[in-house]
Amino acid sequence: MNVVATPDALRFIQCAGGMLFISSSTSVSSRLRITVLRAYCEPPNDALDFRRCDAGCFLLFFDPKIRRFPDTLEIELVGRRKRRIAAYWNGLAYMT
Helix, strand or coil, X not given: CEEEECHHHHHHHHHCCCEEEEEEEEEXXXXXXXXXXXXXXXXXXXXXXXXXXXXXXXXXXXXXXXXCCCCXXXXXXXCCCCCEXXXXXXXXXXXX
16 A cells, blocks of 8 residues: 655644544445545544554554555645545545
8 A cells, every 4th residue: 555645744643643543434325325534633432443554654544444455545634724634545535
């Protein structure tokens, strides 16, 4: 897995403790099921269950429900008023 993070995102993650957690959220409608990524720096209650990866400048943790890794995980800082991390699975905001 190749992790590509913008400089702003790296600074944000490092200032927040150097850890990034990736989980997924699934929405289901009558015709479509889509799984989107959620990225956050605060450890969740079940953080010990997450799979750890070394992303170079920070530690990356994947929710155990995510069984495979993307070819490329892109990380960037988004938002103007409330800054947050966004993660993209092979360039997409959802998992394929």
